[in-house]
Amino acid sequence: MAQQATAQIGVTGLAVMGRNLARNLARNGFTVAVHNRSPERTRSLVAEHGDEGTFVPSESLADFVASLERPRAVIVMVKAGAPTDAVIDELVPLLEEGDIVVDAGNAHFADTRRREEALREHGLHFVGTGVSGGEEGALRGPSIMPGGSAESYAKLGPIFEKIAAQVDGIPCCRHIGPDGAGHFVKMVHNGIEYADMQLIAEAYDLLRAGLSASPAEIAEIFREWNTGELESFLIEITADVLAHTDAATGRAFVDVVLDQAEQKGTGRWTVQSALDLGIPITGIAEATFARSLSGHAGQREAARRAFGDAGEKWQAEDRETFVEDVRRALLSSKIVAYAQGFDHIRAGSREYDWDIDLGGTATIWRGGCIIRARFLDRIREAYDAQPELPTLLVAPYFADAVSDGVPSWRRVVVDAARAGVPTPAFSSSLAYFDGLRAERLPAALIQGLRDNFGAHTYHRVDRPGSFHTLWAGDRAEVQG
Numbered sequence: 001m002a003q004q005a006t007a008q009i010g011v012t013g014l015a016v017m018g019r020n021l022a023r024n025l026a027r028n029g030f031t032v033a034v035h036n037r038s039p040e041r042t043r044s045l046v047a048e049h050g051d052e053g054t055f056v057p058s059e060s061l062a063d064f065v066a067s068l069e070r071p072r073a074v075i076v077m078v079k080a081g082a083p084t085d086a087v088i089d090e091l092v093p094l095l096e097e098g099d100i101v102v103d104a105g106n107a108h109f110a111d112t113r114r115r116e117e118a119l120r121e122h123g124l125h126f127v128g129t130g131v132s133g134g135e136e137g138a139l140r141g142p143s144i145m146p147g148g149s150a151e152s153y154a155k156l157g158p159i160f161e162k163i164a165a166q167v168d169g170i171p172c173c174r175h176i177g178p179d180g181a182g183h184f185v186k187m188v189h190n191g192i193e194y195a196d197m198q199l200i201a202e203a204y205d206l207l208r209a210g211l212s213a214s215p216a217e218i219a220e221i222f223r224e225w226n227t228g229e230l231e232s233f234l235i236e237i238t239a240d241v242l243a244h245t246d247a248a249t250g251r252a253f254v255d256v257v258l259d260q261a262e263q264k265g266t267g268r269w270t271v272q273s274a275l276d277l278g279i280p281i282t283g284i285a286e287a288t289f290a291r292s293l294s295g296h297a298g299q300r301e302a303a304r305r306a307f308g309d310a311g312e313k314w315q316a317e318d319r320e321t322f323v324e325d326v327r328r329a330l331l332s333s334k335i336v337a338y339a340q341g342f343d344h345i346r347a348g349s350r351e352y353d354w355d356i357d358l359g360g361t362a363t364i365w366r367g368g369c370i371i372r373a374r375f376l377d378r379i380r381e382a383y384d385a386q387p388e389l390p391t392l393l394v395a396p397y398f399a400d401a402v403s404d405g406v407p408s409w410r411r412v413v414v415d416a417a418r419a420g421v422p423t424p425a426f427s428s429s430l431a432y433f434d435g436l437r438a439e440r441l442p443a444a445l446i447q448g449l450r451d452n453f454g455a456h457t458y459h460r461v462d463r464p465g466s467f468h469t470l471w472a473g474d475r476a477e478v479q480g
């Protein structure tokens, strides 16, 4: 029996994220076509949640497509990579000019650019869309970062803006820019998420070492922090996780979890792209490498045997001062991570001609997503006031926070190094800050060395042009 075209939007791929997104759409009054390769998932969605709104289930992709009003909008919610390509290949012959295919998974932006170009040749819109917020967010209101054409946003915008998280009446969704812009921004979001989590983990480790405090006591400190400038989803759930007790052993949950952090790869993509663009996102890179280090169990075991596991025994002199030092160091390092992430977005936007609005991006990260935080409002204000801000670090609010935090930041990094507590993200963020503010950098010596061994030339501080010194000859300087 031919399907009637009644659905305003469709979701194919009904694993947890797809299922919750479909439910969110239905709960917001949209008629949602649903499809999954194995029909059991479609049936169970309708059986369990059919009363939440209007679902139009189909067991074949052809029926699913036929159930959609034109221009059709199909959200593909399958695994990134080959499975996404396979679904797109199946969909394309069923679609007609002007129809829209949305990839709402965590695809690499280069794949999105390739797919967008390929579908454009068929007269179709391909919209790579970042969606953040995990399972709960997908159901109750995620942060949505759609790329693709302005034309596709005319259809998708009203739908996505309705199902997104809302902060102060503003939806956490906006059109990011053409082709891969949405997935690029989502990638950087995840990179910042990696840095944020690494910094939180280092703060926890420092508090544990310096105060000999239990995870439950440290949970209280995070709870307290969550009432101030650091207020954020990740700080909130840190308190939750640290306060949790393992039912099987009665021990702190965090002590029974294997200390090897995994990743699906978006942090790695962020670092790879930043290397290509020449943007020093050191906080995100350290966070990504820290996860890798944690996973090298054999090397860790060998090093532990060879060197023992720590430096001096550490007892912070004054509890209150130490906790405040760690809080300020965390805030300053976090500002560095966000500053670097936004630099990265700006560089990507320039490279690919996306014209991404940085203040607008901060706006849609205020709710729904994993890195939602109070200070995203300050980031939005900073970029709205000065779109060409050289770095977020110099915007008044952040400059004040960092200036206030510097003495604490240094104390914490020094004490940690002395005690042998690894703080790769805290210390590299401080080094980045010191690098940016330095009057002179030893980069001058590197230029000299490059010229010495490879005649790579250098510029001078006192006159224009490039120069080379005849190192193996009479050391005269010549034009390079």
Ligand code: 6PG
Residues within 6 Å of the ligand: 106, 131, 132, 133, 134, 190, 193, 262, 263, 264, 265, 266, 267, 369, 370
């Ligand atoms: C989000 C998250 C999500 C991601 C996880 C896992 O914004 O909702 O970023 O997209 O899947 O955070 O990432 P890793 O496995 O790489 O830690």
